[in-house]
Amino acid sequence: MARSLWTGSLSFGLVNVPVQLVSAVRDRDVHFHQVHKETGERVQMQRVASTDGKEVDWEDVAKGWETDDDRMIVLTDEDFEAAQPDKTRTVDIDLFVALTDIDPVYFDHPYWLLPAGDGDGPIRAYRLLVDVMAKAGQVAIGRIVLRAKEYLVALREQDGLLSLTTMHFADELRTPDDIGAIPTGKKGKPTKREIDDAVALIGELTDDFKPSRYDDCHRVRLLRLIDEKRKNGEVEIPEHDPEPAPQKAPKDLMAALEESLATARARSKKGGGTATSRGGSKRRAKAG
Structure with missing residues (x-):
């Protein structure tokens, strides 16, 4: 079973359901080490100051915010603690909405929300919420605190379990108005x-x-x-073909x-197409 990333409870009115959070995706990327090209030896990275080139110990590294007037505001771990949300072990449900009301662009990272705890009580409460949400066909909107950051989340029944997906906040998304790409007028209609x-x-x-x-x-x-x-x-x-130029719109669209x-x-009529691949000479x- 995948490692639990968070344990707490799901608050549904006066009902608290003990749950644990497990990522619904797995990293399948191929990861590499940085090595010396000639010898294959691992390359180590050092943190050095930009002015004198001296190495900086990890405990002396902080985060900096550069202002418009080129000042660097140094923030320590203690400073960040002041901005942390209240630590909580609860996913608080605010409201229920139809899945079709949520634009997919708001969805970020998917997780499974699994039952936690021993005994019949936690499982019974979890299954009650799963069955109710499946019957209602609604998505629950709530909030969760993960790694000192608060997230907006969507929960729904999926394959007999509860899925939780973190969401982008509205001001994180660029609207068509923001990028000025909305075509107007009769031109090109x-x-x-x-x-x-x-x-x-x-x-x-x-x-x-x-x-x-x-x-x-x-x-x-x-x-x-x-x-x-x-x-x-x-x-x-x-031997790959040269990268083609971007295709232009057809002169005769019809x-x-x-x-x-x-x-x-x-x-x-033939029951599907066949995949093609381009060959070429090799070196x-x-x-x-």
Whole structure:
């Protein structure tokens, strides 16, 4: 079982449910050490002062905030304690909303909220909340304090458990107004026929989302490359084509839509398309 990151209780009215927090994702990135290119020896990083180049001990390192007039405000761990939220071991539910009311852009990191504690009581309270939320089909909005920081969270029933997702606060998000990208006026307005063909194309490409269809191809290639270099001391490096320039909008939008629609319909009749890959000449890279 994954390691618990937090234990506490979920407050639902006068009902407190003992729970523990477990991350719902796992780190599958390929991690590396920084090493000397010629010898493979590990490279160590040192903290040095920018003016005299002397090494600074970790206990003497603080955080600094640079002001508009180039002053550096030094903040210590003790200073940060003054800004910490009240320490709490409770997820306080504020209200319930429909999942469709929450724009996915607000969601950040997913966790599982699992029952904690021994005996029938904690499990019974947990299962009661799971069943109630499943029946209501609502998402609970609340707050949690993790590692001295307060987060807005969304909780819902998922596969017989409670999931908790941290959320961005509203002022953390850039709106279309902030970036000035909203097209206005009649310039570039598509015709009804173009819209109809585009909607039909979306219909042809619509299917159920199955996450297992998608693999992290870069990680797979990277691990294969590492294994090849471990065995042979060198790897085959394909000669990649030059990076293409960004594609421009088609001169004849209607023709492009009709061709895309015809291709999608033909693929649907055949039961799906086939993946293609580009080959090329290869060169060898030797182990260092």
